[in-house]
Amino acid sequence: MSAGQRTQASPERVLVFAAHPDDIDFGASATIAGWTAAGVSVSYCILTDGDAGGFSDEDRPGLAKLRREEQRAAAAIVGVTDVTFLGQPDGFLEPTDTVIRGIVRRMREVRPDVVLSMHPERSWDRIQKSHPDHLACGEAVTRAVYPAVENPFAYPELEAAGLRSYRVPWLWFYGAPSHHENRFVDVTGLEDQKLAAITAHRSQHPDVDRMQSRVRAILQDNARRGGLPEGRSAEAFHVVGVNTDETIAGF
Template structure:
C-alpha cells in the first residue's frame, strides 16, 4: 500500500471517472492522496446561464467530489480548458508539485489516444499525460532540471510508479477491485452535475464499464474494477539511464 499518491487530471471530473473508486479505497486505508487539476474546465457544461461562474462552479464540484473520496489536498494549475499543452511552464509546475509531495505513485491521464472510444482522448487529456510523463522522467529526478526548484529547497525525487487511467484498453495491465466503493465513485461523479445532462444514463454506463473491467481483469463474476496502465519508473526492475 502506498503512503502518498498524487493524481493529475486535465479537467474537474476526469479523475472521478477514472480513479475515484481506487482513491476512496486508498484513503480508507490511510493513504494520503492529493489532486492536481490542470485546467479550470471553463469550456465545459451545457447551460449558457452558468458561463459567468463556470470556473468557480467546477472548482466547487471538484472539492465536494474529492471530499467524498477522502481527499482534501487540491491543487489547480488554472490552464485554459481546450488549450493545455506540454509547455515548460506547466511541466515545471508539475515537477514542483511532485517534489513537494514526493509520492509513491503518480496517477495521470494517458498520453496515448484510445481509438475504441475517442471521447477518452480529449486533447487536454493527452496533454496531461504527456506533461506528467515528461515531468517524471527525467525532470523530477534530475537536480539540474529547473535548478531554481533545487535552490528553493525542492530536491530531486525519483517517483517509483506511474499509473495511467483513461487510455487504450490494450495498455491496461492492472485492475483494482472497487466493488465496495462503486457507490462512492458514482456519488463523486454525480456531484459534477454541470457536466452530465443524463445522470441516469451516465450511472448505468459507468456501472457496466466497471463490471467489464473486472471481467477483463479476471475478477469473479459480479465484481467491479477500475483499470490502469502501470509503469515502473524507479523500481528494483528498472535501470537508471536505460
C-alpha cells in the same frame, strides 16, 4: 511486505493529475476511495479549470469557480482534501515548459510513491477518453516524471528553493488504450462512492441516470476483462515502473 509491494498495492502517498475537474472521478475515484480508507495520503492537481465544459448557459458566468468547487466536493467524497489547480485554459492544454515546471513542483512538494495520470496515447476504442487535453496531461506528466523531477539541473530554481529532485517509483495511468491496461483494481463495494463523486460535478451531467448506468457497466466490463469473478467491479490502469528494483537509472 517489501517496499515495492507497498508502493504498488497500498502506497503511502499518491499524487493524481487530471486535465479537467471530473476526469479523476471517472477514471480512478473508486481506487482512490479504497486507498484513503486504508490511510493513504492522496493529493489532486487539476491542470485546467474546465471552463469550456458544461451544458447550461446559466452556469457559464463563473463556471471555472463552480467547477473548482465541484471538484473539491467530489474529492471530499472519496477522502481527498488536498486539491490544487494550475489554471491552464480548457481546450488548449499543451506540455509546455510552464506546465511541466508546475507539475514538477507539485511532485517535489508531495514526493509521492505513485503518480497517477491520464494516458498520453489516444484510445480508439472509446475516443472520449482521449480529449486533446487528456493526451497533453499524460505527456506533460510523463515528461515530468522522467527525467525532469529527478534531475536537479532541470529546474534549478526549484532545487534552490528547497524542492529537491526526487525519483518517482511508480507511474499509473487511467484512461489508457485497452491493450495497455495491465492492472485491474477490484473496487466492488465502492461503486456508490464513485458515482457520488462523479455526480458532484452537477454542471457536467444533463442525464445523471444514463451516466450512472453507463459507469456501472464500464466497471463491470473492466472486472470481466481483468478476470475477476462475475458481479465484481474494477477500475483499469496502465502501470509503469519508473524507479523500482527492476529498473536501472539512466536507461
